Amino acid sequence: MKFLFESDTWQEIYESIRKNKLRTLVTIIGVTWGIFLLVTLLGCAKGMENSFNRLFGDFATNSVFVWGQSTSIPFKGFQDNRRIRIKLNHVEKIKNEIPGIDFVVPRYERTGTLTRNFESADYTVFGDYPQLNKVQKKNLSFGRFINHQDIDKKRKVVVISEEVFKQLFKKEEEGVGQNLQINEISFKVIGIFKAGQFDREDSVHIPFSCFQQLYNVGDNVGWLMITGLANADINQIEKDTKLLLKNLCKVHPDDPRAFGGFNFGKEYSKMTGFLKGMQFLTWFVGIATLIAGVFAIGNILLITVTERTKEIGIRRALGATPIMIKRQIILEALSLSLIAGTLGIICGGLVLIFIDSEFGQGDEAVLVNPSVSIPIVIFAVICLAVLGTLIGMIPANRATKIKPIEALSDE
Incomplete structure (x- = not known):
């Protein structure tokens, strides 16, 4: 874990991002959009659930x-x-x-x-x-x-x-x-x-x-x-x-x-069934979009590895081990995923605050306190980290297969 605190590690990640600004930005937007959709839709579903609970809170629904x-x-x-x-x-x-x-x-x-x-x-x-x-x-x-x-x-x-x-x-x-x-x-x-x-x-x-x-x-x-x-x-x-x-x-x-x-009770079950279906659809759409964005990160890193063939060859010639090359690529994928995820969570939270202020007030509000619980946010971040790590292993494995002599002779 010592390499996480080395300035050279993060300097390399920064240089890699800086060299491909537009490509990196587009990739981050994909993941940000996925986590944004997940947070926003889950928050709206929770708002509807809160509205139903307030509506029937003092009534024996069964x-x-x-x-x-x-x-x-x-x-x-x-x-x-x-x-x-x-x-x-x-x-x-x-x-x-x-x-x-x-x-x-x-x-x-x-x-x-x-x-x-x-x-x-x-x-x-x-x-x-x-x-x-x-x-x-x-x-x-x-x-x-x-x-x-x-x-x-x-x-x-x-x-x-x-x-x-x-x-x-x-x-x-x-x-x-x-x-x-x-x-x-x-x-x-x-x-x-x-x-x-x-x-x-x-x-x-x-x-x-x-x-x-x-x-x-x-x-x-x-x-x-x-x-x-x-x-x-x-x-x-x-x-x-x-x-x-x-x-x-x-x-x-x-x-x-x-x-x-x-x-x-039968009519109430229909309404709660609708809410459960909406929550399932929200998770499905959000996670599917999230996975698509993470795969985009993997594709970008595959291209980056190809462009950095000579650089990787030089590092290998200077004594860098395959595990060092691999963890650098994985850390880059993980960093991009977490940066995009954080932006998506912040944007989703701001949208939910706006929805609550505009549509969540009064006795007739359809969405009451639309929000996402902390455990769900933590779960989403963990999923993002796991997916980012796994997808980063694909370009990382490809990078470790590059032989120094072939890389140095590559034009």
């Missing part, structure tokens, strides 16, 4: 929604077009009988008139359980969400969105602890939340037990939000849930219309 519709096939004495209602007692049966389920959250939705002092407007009123805050986390600005005591005691409490607060309350007022009316019945505000991607800005949440009394829905459920465990097959959970509900509601097993559903 979920499915199921609701009752109307039958299309007569069954056990019942005619078709019978309206199907999911009941509260179905919830525990689904949770206990279907494997892989984490939460089963019953929900209901109706329009309600909210009034405070002289302000009044129609909003969407949801009847909910505390489990909703586990599968669809509420970004609470003040107060708390519904708890189990609210359900058991049928408390008249409400959690409102910031938009509802702005419309019904004055700016200097504290919403939590204040009263408002829903359909002329007084409720106490216990929390204020900022509407997320899957929230309605004009929505309020009250305990499901209180919702039952307010809207006289009995033990009916509007729809079920079913969340599977992390390793559970949400597609199978959807099939098993609908089949169990058909059995409980006396619906024909092959009836396709009785229960509607939206498999959020």
Whole structure:
């Protein structure tokens, strides 16, 4: 390793580059472009991944929604077009009988008139359980969400969105602890939340037990939000849930219309699959371009070796060993590769900073914090060093085969 610190070693590399400026520049651009593409595309892919994570960060993505519709096939004495209602007692049966389920959250939705002092407007009123805050986390600005005591005691409490607060309350007022009316019945505000991607800005949440009394829905459920465990097959959970509900509601097993559903987990898998495909394509394009650039370095050095035949012959005649000639050529290839790689990483980083400043700001940003992790950069540099060393061995081996007498007689 001593030769790495010798000035003569680097002087020879410098002279070789200086004599072939244009050729060396073109070669470096090829490798720089490869590493630039790799860094930039990986950074953009990461930005898209961050955008998806922010979009679905507070939502249990391994979920499915199921609701009752109307039958299309007569069954056990019942005619078709019978309206199907999911009941509260179905919830525990689904949770206990279907494997892989984490939460089963019953929900209901109706329009309600909210009034405070002289302000009044129609909003969407949801009847909910505390489990909703586990599968669809509420970004609470003040107060708390519904708890189990609210359900058991049928408390008249409400959690409102910031938009509802702005419309019904004055700016200097504290919403939590204040009263408002829903359909002329007084409720106490216990929390204020900022509407997320899957929230309605004009929505309020009250305990499901209180919702039952307010809207006289009995033990009916509007729809079920079913969340599977992390390793559970949400597609199978959807099939098993609908089949169990058909059995409980006396619906024909092959009836396709009785229960509607939206498999959020399936749609989310499609999006994550797209991201993985994009990352694979990025690695493929970047590395392929990188290899092409490194091969260009090898070709340039082969030409350089041919042009330096007499010089190599003189060095051999003066006592230079084959290993000395070989390591000089390999070091030159490695140096060019690392110089080009460093330039590519710097240029790619600058482009990602520009993309983040121009397109990565705000709630609607498509690319959120596009960046490349340090381990990936180190891995890319190591790959570049290995490829540069390997490709440098081709002209190096050719240089060691030059015999001093033949080289000196070469014109």
